[in-house]
Amino acid sequence: MTLKVDAIRECLEGVIPGTMATASPDGTPNVAYLSQVQFVDSDHVALSYQFFNKTRQNIMANPRAALIVTNPVTVMQYRLSLEYLRTETSGPLFESMKAKLAGIASHTGMSGVFRLLGADVFRVHSIQPVPGQTLPAPPPHRNLLSALRNCSERLAACADLEKLLAETLACLKQQFGIEHTMILMLDQATRRLYTVASHGYDASGVGSEIPLGEGVIGVAARECTPIRISHMNAEYGYSRAVRESTAGSDWASALETEIPLPGLRAPRSQLAVPIVGGARLLGILYVESPQDLRFTYDDEDALVSLARQLGMTIHLLQMAADASEETSHPVQAATRPHGLPLAVRHFAGNDSIFLGDDYLIKGVAGSIFWTLLRDYTDKGRTEFTNRELRLDGRIRLPDVSDNLEARLLLLGKRLVEHEAAIRIEKTGRGRFRLRVDRPVHLRAE
């Protein structure tokens, strides 16, 4: 039986660098050390094209190449016989390798030297084990298939979005031993991702945002591809992107409207995985670790599968909610609370909301909150349904398929974190109540 590339993926992590031989048309061999060998599928690998060197000249003239890769634990070597097929200079494979190379570059002190010009894709014709001494492989820490099965069953049992997201992060901790995790949802209209759940940080960071295309998370979302980096890297630090976006905002000079993104200050391993529901990108599942090489190809496969199920479940929950929502009860006047009035300020420019001087939220969630409060103050309403909000022209929902539940969840969490006198309480599937404990005074700014 011939070996396939998926059987030796651990050799491609770059712990022991791979070496490559090419030959010019006159038969002169050339040997090079490789900074990156990327698994593409069982019959293909991709190598980073960083410089126009002899290797490059050779494969353009003679597509045959040989590779030696080494298992970093057993030191088993494999010789691969390759044939060059094509070079990709954009798209998921390229972006994934570019992000990974940035990690490798900063780990090896080569930042500023390593720059990905292309991803050279090769067909693997054969993989031969090189005879030699090896070390025994220790047993794995955990069985990822078993972990995935357990998580899959737990996710299937979740009946609402809040529980589903919390359960996903709990599963990652308990079954995969991953301590630092977050889930971000995509806002198509503003091309930004916003954090809806996190685990393992001092501050939850719920409501914090990152632009599409920025950092590991933003690039994974833009390309809809998993991105896994096994060493610390400066180039893909996403917190910097957030600071820059703050600096560019005309708001920032007067008012602090940015919620800091949660995250380790110096993660050494990062993995961002797209959450796809139906055929749409819904968001990103992001995990990180202070340890080098924490996430393997197998972890990536497991988390991609988990995120796939998460996406489908979000999609199904939303469809079920749409189908089962009841119409609103007749308007009934709520009892007005007593006490010191709370000033709620709304800035129409970006739908940002301030409770007194404290920034709460902006965007669609801000617009929803303002609409709820206006109905509350004008008509005394406290009972609402998701369906009516989805159809309400005052709320600028990007489109009807927008994940309204995620916005409400975000708004609800921000109110709890602010210990605000206003809360959102679920009263049934697709229904909720606005609980107001202090008189509110609305100010349109």
Added chain:
Amino acid sequence: MPIAHEPLVDAGHADFLQCGISICIGACDRDLTPTLARGTGCRVAPDRRTVTVFLSATQGALVLRAVRDNGVISVVFSQPSTHKTVQLKGRDTAVAGLQPGDADIIGRYRDAFARELEPLGFGEVLIQTLLACPPADLVGLTFTPCEAYSQTPGPKAGEPLKADT
């Protein structure tokens, strides 16, 4: 008056080639299919005109077959801690068994390579296992370097080797 050609490998390079650094040997058969194998030590002749690299005949069977056929070889020496990399090419490669003293060179090389990699997080046992080979299986490939390049990653990679100053 004609001046004798200086060897391509100067004294500084000779020291570099013979210290504990990674060695990889490439060859190419007459069908233009390249192949390669890990080397396990290097001996530079006192006049620095020939270089011998050692490898396991079993691991390097494809390399040996190609080299016996056409004598063409390419060897890369790379220091993991500094990324300093040198590539030598030869066209007159001869395959031979070990000479007296070669086993000691190989033993010292393995120890030095393990010491080089220890600070990078690789254990001694790992490196010794990677380079392990029955003594009878070791052969030497001796060639006259006819081309030498610096291959340290960066804009100057691929430039002809210049003497260390």
